[in-house]
Amino acid sequence: MVAAADVREGVTQSVGAGSRLFLLFPTEGKRNAVSTHHSPLADDFHTTVVRVLDRSPALSPPATWLASFEQLGVSLGGKQAPIQQFIRAWTRLYSATLLLDHLQDRDELGDAWLAAQTPPLQYHFAFSAYALANDELAALTSTLPPARGVRLQRLWSATVLQLAAGQYRDLTLRASSLGAAGLEALDCYEELAAQKTGAAFALALGGCAGTATDDIALVDAAASAGLIVGMLLQYYDDLLDQASQEAQPEAVTLARAWAVSVGGDKALPLKDIWGIIYARYWNALDAILAALPAPAHLAISTLVQGMFGAPPGASPIPITTTV
């Protein structure tokens, strides 16, 4: 489980009258020990945040995704423990961004206790989930070979920045502005999807690969596959959520962008739009996966088919969850 349960060594230092500052210096010989023994208040914080996240299935990624991530990392030569640690970090990040998105969109939170909290505290749980994610990543990278750890940290930073930019775009772009001068509707939407969700899955797959290996070509191939998977997930969710989006007329959606680009009179049923895009993206994904060894290829194919079913016109591959 999360590092919150860990008791970590460190140093505390008195600062001024009655206040204490927790310093996050790793102790000599224990570079993996990032933060320190917790005061009762700190324990309460960690326990509460972890409980909030773990008791809210709607904020957690499906276990089948995580199994495929692990299978990918192990298939590229990674040891199970660091791969799982990366997946824990990514899971916290996923929860943080999903909670933030739900709060900003005023969506159902899927948990009665969380929904009953004040908005400031709800937003603080999103920030806290990210803090836990970052702490888990720091603990992991300190145990990896230095160059690999730095590469992983930089991939994390680059993709999280993309996530932030994508969410900004989602909050500021208006459906009524699609098609305006200089804004091609589907181009805008596609970039939004790549940043908002594509980057998260580029990090998931690229991070598992980057934890496992120093081979940059393999890491790039895994991250590229993740970017495509995330874009597909954004499209798929968007089309499935069309009914609830009717109450948000200014939300930029795939169906609205498609209609603006081709003309409303040529709009297709949503299922047909999805099937056409999925078929084209599947072909691109298959070409990118060719750079990976067969077990890694299988892990990602299994993930994609688990998320979206077999691609149109293709025979389902055997699904396996064993490593």
Next chain:
Amino acid sequence: MDRSPQQDTSASHEVVIEEAIGAPVERSWADVQQAVARAVPRLREIAMQVAVVGVLVAPITDSWSVGGGRGC
């Protein structure tokens, strides 16, 4: 300047870090984006092809269930 073994170890570690932070790392994420941009057709192109040519193959999938998204 005192070059103790401890300082030498730190210095070599910094070199490794600097090498890792350099161009290959920065290039990697840009490469990912470019590789995907090359591999995946633009949505705009897909939509225009469909608008002009029509749906050639019935794109039936076995996973379609309206109302099941994550709400993002």
